[in-house]
């Protein structure tokens with residue numbers, strides 16, 4: 075017997091999509107890094123190293139589960155029974171309440187093929203407008219801003235290697251040392267060569283601790299900070315006037331707006347000392363190459379789109395986008411956070427990043443799908459707006475790749491709305507907190523068990539390759555969608571083979587902003603990934619955008635004047651602290667996967683809150699004691715972690731356990747519909 079050949083594939087978790095090898099056919103599955111993959115170069119974080127354990131995990135769901143009525147326990151059944159129940163519920167609901175009463179909720183962890191197929195399933199099999207996905211909680215503000223400013227939304231418009239070559243980088247609300255550890259090799263390479271990095275974060279994170287300059291603003295005040303930095307850049311003559319004149323439009327209105335952002339005023343709003351602001355501007359403005367990167371800390375606010383626009387304004391005024399080793403980028407989050415937002419699982423979108431309300435886009439995609447454009451529904455509600463009205467508008471919900479019971483804002487309310495549904499269907503490999511509430515749970519294949527493509531945070535389209543078959547009786551999401559479409563009388567429109575679906579996606583995306591027409595599985599294999607847009611098979615793909623022009627009609631980037639606005643909730647007598655939320659190193663998202671990995675749980679066993687020592691003293695709590703956090707929406711209990719690394723007016727909780735989102739505010743950004751996960755008012759009390 076020869077040694078089994080490892081299959082090269084990619085990590086199931088974050089958008090860095092580290093190259094991983096899985097020994098083909100083996101159970102239990104064995105994983106090794108893919109040493110020469112060009113982005114991670116063999117590096118993996120602890121989550122990635124342990125990812126294979128979930129393939130053979132004892133809690134994995136291996137058969138469909140159903141319950142006979144709401145209070146009955148879930149019990150195993152056959153696929154026929156499970157699918158028939160779903161179709162009966164769909165038919166009944168659509169007959170009584172109309173097509174939009176059946177909704178879909180997708181995820182940025184789905185491969186391109188699955189995200190595309192889920193969008194098509196909603197529009198063609200269900201003919202429903204009700205579909206959105208968890209990326210609305212993740213990337214939407216940066217996406218909205220990038221579309222407005224650059225005319226295209228590819229999170230990182232350059233390859234990750236450029237990070238090592240930039241002289242100065244400002245990271246705003248981004249903590250890659252914990253959220254994408256192997257990417258730090260590119261930052262570290264830059265630092266070793268003398269690059270200076272500026273981190274903007276209310277916490278002194280591991281990323282900030284290794285930087286040259288840490289600005290520690292009050293949560294939700296980044297827009298004022300960006301305007302203040304631009305104010306200083308104007309005053310100190312650091313604006314690249316030639317770039318502004320030749321490559322952009324609209325600067326004068328921004329120049330006028332930022333005039334009012336005096337350093338003293340900005341210090342009062344943000345808490346960032348003026349001297350630190352001056353140093354940051356000087357570093358950025360005098361560097362021969364510089365980048366501004368934002369992530370969820372800047373974006374998950376009710377003014378997230380404007381906040382991103384403020385940092386884009388700064389980057390444009392300094393002449394960065396499109397210049398060598400320079401630019402503005404947003405660091406995408408989920409495994410397929412980039413591709414998952416391009417191919418039609420968004421409420422207002424058709425594949426290729428086309429608009430659902432654009433007649434030409436509807437005609438093009440309908441022709442690829444073989445349906446009449448008039449049959450396609452119009453745009454639906456955004457993620458939280460749909461969840462908020464479950465049981466009222468949407469009566470039957472299919473969830474594929476999200477654990478909304480834990481990760482949606484104001485989760486107690488969302489839990490009640492889930493309970494008000496007539497019928498909930500969840501496809502997952504574990505009984506997540508959301509799946510545990512379902513009427514039907516469908517067991518699905520995991521990353522190493524299926525083929526498909528994902529688009530990493532650079533816009534590089536990669537192949538997930540099947541190393542092993544799913545366990546007996548477990549189906550892929552594509553097989554599930556096809557079988558449901560079949561039973562709904564629309565099966566002829568749906569393939570369940572990833573390659574066939576990808577070839578259809580290529581045609582559907584052709585000519586759109588996210589054009590995959592020239593990308594094939596063979597090219598991805600040969601070239602270690604292909605950067606979109608790639609309109610033809612003889613097109614090289616596009617590692618760097620904006621070198622000549624922006625994706626706007628006239629080729630110029632757009633400035634947008636934006637004004638500071640307080641977060642919806644600010645501290646008061648009853649709720650005296652600011653609450654912000656985010657991630658810890660060991661866990662992933664709602665924790666549905668990583669809370670099932672013993673090695674990760676041994677390091678990070680339960681929900682905690684970071685408190686400054688002054689807060690701990692005031693509340694009377696010592697390290698590891700339990701405290702109760704309360705907001706206008708709910709309460710939850712956390713273990714106290716006392717640290718000097720956080721502002722004394724702010725507390726931080728990771729959202730990997732049930733509880734954090736009982737607290738958060740679902741106030742939405744008016745344009746992106748992104749909830750305000752990162753700023754609300756909270757009280758802290760000890761538990762006796």
Ligand SMILES: Nc1nc2c(c(=O)[nH]1)N[C@H]1C(S)=C(S)[C@@H](COP(=O)(O)OP(=O)(O)OC[C@H]3O[C@@H](n4cnc5c(=O)[nH]c(N)nc54)[C@H](O)[C@@H]3O)O[C@H]1N2
Nearest residue numbers: 247248249253293294369370371407408656657661662663
């Ligand atoms: N370990 C781990 N890694 C992950 C994930 C995970 O769950 N766990 N999830 C992946 C996904 S989907 C995503 S979206 C990315 C997210 O990656 P990041 O954006 O790096 O993660 P967060 O922890 O949400 O937020 C980053 C930082 O924002 C800071 N912050 C909070 N409020 C504010 C504010 O008002 N202003 C500023 N400037 N900063 C603020 C927080 O203190 C935090 O350190 O991570 C990906 N990688």
Ligand SMILES: Nc1nc2c(c(=O)[nH]1)N[C@H]1C(S)=C(S)[C@@H](COP(=O)(O)OP(=O)(O)OC[C@H]3O[C@@H](n4cnc5c(=O)[nH]c(N)nc54)[C@H](O)[C@@H]3O)O[C@H]1N2
Nearest residue numbers: 208211212475476477481501502506655663664666729751
């Ligand atoms: N308070 C607070 N809340 C937040 C955030 C925050 O910073 N603070 N961040 C937000 C962000 S950025 C994000 S991205 C969301 C993420 O939050 P969620 O959408 O809940 O993300 P996951 O926990 O990854 O949930 C994915 C679920 O689908 C399953 N799954 C994974 N892959 C697949 C697949 O291919 N098919 C199927 N059928 N199932 C699959 C997993 O087992 C898991 O149960 O949370 C948001 N919520």
Ligand code: SF4
Nearest residue numbers: 085087088092119122
């Ligand atoms: S950094 Fe992201 S992609 Fe890489 S191993 Fe960790 S979770 Fe997986």
Ligand SMILES: [Mo]
Nearest residue numbers: 211212407408
């Ligand atoms: Mo995310």
